[in-house]
Amino acid sequence: MTTSHKQSNKNFTLxxxxxxxxxVLFMGYIASFVYKAMNQDVDLVSKNYYEQEIAYQEHIDKVGRTAAIGNVAITYNEQNRSVLLQLPETLKGKQVKGKITLFRPSDDQLDQELPLQLGRDMSQLIETQDLxxxxxxxxxxxxxxxxxxYTEKTIQLK
Incomplete structure (x- = not known):
């Protein structure tokens, strides 16, 4: 009888x-994933997002007026690392004021705002070496x- 009792102890499984x-490992993985997700920094693209949403119809009207006056050209010159803004000739001789915003979608700390300072040919050169x-x-x-x-163009600085 003792031999059969010893054999039953040998059938131990892991x-x-x-x-x-x-x-336990899977639950630990899920818990660490939830912890990382809860501590992820989530910023809105713009600080005053909701106010901008309310004023969206005015923005649509601005874009429509801009299309009606002619082509506003924004071109990036990779060799000079500069952006050329060219307003249409229909505005020549008129008092044009405004601002240029260089907006970085991935980091709002890098955004820059410049005054609109047009030359006689209705253009402005913006240096981008420091960006x-x-x-x-x-x-x-x-x-x-x-x-x-209002006009906007997305560029890729290289």
Whole structure:
């Protein structure tokens, strides 16, 4: 009788322990994933997002007026690392004021705002040597008298 009792102790299996260890490891992985997700910094693209959403119809009107006056060209010159802004000739001789915003979607700390300072040929050259390489949006808000205008172009600084 003692031999059969010794044989039953030799049939010990690790399967239940392995299943428990796998479940504990999986729960630990899920818990660490949830912890990282909860501590992820999530910023809105813009600090005053909701106010901008309310004013969206005005923005659509600005874009429509800009298309009506002619082509506003924003071109990036990779060799000179500069952006050339060219307003249409229909605005020549008129009092045009505004601002240029260099917007970095991935980091709002890098955004820059410049005054619109057009030359006689209705153009302005913007140097980009000091800007980080990557995706930028050039946004131009300007007005002539009571009419407001807006245009935007995405560029890739290399």
């Amino acid at each position: 399967w239940p322990y392995a299943v428990v260890v796998c479940m 980080e390489r990557g995706l930028w949006k050039v946004r131009v808000n300007f007005n002539e008298g009571e009419q407001t205008y």
